Amino acid sequence: MRNSRNLHRSQHSRIFSWILMGTVSLATLCTLSACSSGPDFKELDALMENSIAEGFPGAVIGVWYKGEIIKLQAYGYAKRHDASEPARTVQTPRAVSPIPEAATLAARPDTIYDLASNTKMYATNYAxxxxxxxxxxxxxxxxxxxxxxxxxxxxxxxxxxxxxxxxxxxxxxxxxxxxxxxxxxxxxxxxxxxxxxxxxxxxxxxxxxxxxxxxxxxxxxxxxxxxxxxxxxxxxxxHFLEDTFYKPLELKRTGFNLLESPANGANFEPRDFAATEIYGNSREKQREFPGMRTQTIQGQVHDEKAFYSLGGVAGHAGLFSTAEEMLTLMSLMLSGGEYEGKAYFNQQIIDEFLTPNPQFPEEGFGLGWNINVNGKFAYLFGRHASDQAFGHSGWVGTLSVIDPKHDLMVVLLGNKKNTHIQMDCGKALCERFDGDKMAIGDYDPVIEKVYEALGLAEPE
Structure with a gap:
């Protein structure tokens, strides 16, 4: 018998394929899964849609609650801007001539995202x-x-x-x-x-x-x-992660350098990935260095150290995945390190890695993991997460939250760096992207709406 905490793969995969074909709505999904009389995500949906209307590119959100994926939905664009657009300048700090709608790329539930620093947890920490x-x-x-x-x-x-x-x-x-x-x-x-x-x-x-x-x-x-x-x-x-975790977990869209070294023999194209920075690593053409990418980054790790100095395979960045496959990975932390009868690590090790550093407990770091100690990471986890919640974020717009108290996991995969730089920042090198402070890019408003939809918000 499968561990009750594991994803109910067969049922969900069937529903997931229907979503991809566009044959079911979210409401229909809820009638087919565990949320027929459950949470109302209207406020979450409105927040996501309003943020995209304000200019945020897009995102995919996955919610796993008490053993079931109850929400898996894509919003907006996997690519909203590219290098064919005129760049902003100090003289034209707000100018944007977006690409035609026909040139954009819609986000899908199976869109592959650059996880950025979530790599630290779901690659390096797991290893x-x-x-x-x-x-x-x-x-x-x-x-x-x-x-x-x-x-x-x-x-x-x-x-x-x-x-x-x-x-x-x-x-x-x-x-x-x-x-x-x-x-x-x-x-x-x-x-x-x-x-x-x-x-x-x-x-x-x-x-x-x-x-x-x-x-x-x-x-x-x-x-x-x-x-x-x-x-x-x-x-x-x-290769270590692929052999030890990703292949045994049957993950098809998770790994490093997927364009060049596809997981499990699959073949991917740039359109399978969410785009990140518009003009390579130039920060809106504000800087350059030998060998720098200048075209829109899509399917390659954004992080410069990982890409230029480590060939796309690094302990701090470089992992790609989808929302559904991220939930599979995250579930190991709620199942004592087991998945479908196979042990990857044990609860004792999980507990050790989730113990705050006794020398600096107020800082909220376990062994790598961000832990919601005294609300230290409220800007990630929101106001409603329990003090048992942990997870990590990624600079390009990704967030993972695991809350054992509520048997809840939330993954938010976004590409907030596929927006223009705010050129009027008053610094020599502006590095503040438009998407950074929009609701989706700010993380905690999204997570709070999930908790509220599930009735897990504590009264204030």
Whole structure:
């Protein structure tokens, strides 16, 4: 018998195929599944549609509640803007000449999204949780035990890498800066424009402060963790995850570099993916560097470090997936690490990874996971999530929320970076996209509407 927490795949897959063919509405879906007399998502739908009317590109939302997917719906566009449009300038900070409607691409329930930093959880963290369960990884050993090239350089002003443990990387207390632009670094030790040099450069990344003196969310931490998985697992991160998780879970649209290395032998085209930044990585043609992409990014990882320095396969970014397949992945955290009788890790490991860092409990970080401690991540999870809720977000517009108290999972896959840059930001380099502060891009309004539709909102 299937674990009761697992997705009811056969029934849902049939309904899902009907949605794709356009033969059922959401109301019909509810009569075919578990929500015939259940939640009313009208306010959520209105919020999504209003945000798109204001200019947000689009999104897919999936809601799993008490063992069933009760909502899986696409809104708006997978591509609303592309590089054929005139770019904004400081002189024309609000000018937009959108592409013709016929050139846009509608979002679909099976649209594949760049997960950005959700990669950290559903690729790297899952791999680490698996390796710990196998006895192959000790979180309290120094990183140098696994990555000997991870050491201080003589010129580094802050020393201490020898004491940095794997747990420190997961807690974001190693002392690294949030990011280093390896692909355009002036430091020859840190410059990397291919994967081989990228793997070395990340290990040379200097500390910004001594280890364990602060919490600072850092991509560098997860770049190192991804390489650590490769070192222990004996293969690149993408192949390790495909063999260990994605293929056994029968995920068809989840993986790294799907255009070049399709999962399970499938073939994809750019139109299968949601588009992100309009003019490559130029921030509306405000910057350039050697080899920079200038065309609309669609089907390639947006993150520059992952793309230019690590060949699209990195511990911090690079994973793609759909809303339905994300719910399958997320369900492992509610089922004790099991899916359809196969164990990937166990509840003891889940509990350890979800325990707030005792040194900085108020910061809301477990081992990688964002935890809703004292409302620390209310800007992600909203006002109604329980203090047991956890998950992660992704810079391009993705969010995952898992709430064990309510037996609830919500995934929001959006592409808020497929909007123009607000050129009147008053900074030398504007990096504020129009979509960032629209309702869908702001995350918590969407999550709050889900809780309210389910009757889970606490009275204020």
């Amino acid at each position: 680490l949780q698996y390796l710990v369960s196998q006895g192959s990884l000790d979180l309290d050993l120094p990183v140098q035990h696994y990555l000997p090239q991870y050491k201080d350089r003589p010129q580094d002003p802050v020393k201490g890498k020898a004491s940095v443990t794997v747990r420190d990387l997961l807690h974001h207390t190693a002392g690294h800066p949030p990011s280093i632009e390896f692909y355009q670094s002036d430091d020859p030790d840190l410059f990397a424009n291919d994967r081989a040099t990228g793997l070395l450069a990340m290990q040379r990344a200097p500390l910004e402060v001594p280890p364990r003196t602060r919490v600072k969310y850092s991509d560098i931490d997860y770049m190192l963790l991804g390489h650590l998985v490769e070192t222990i697992g004996g293969s690149t991160l993408d």
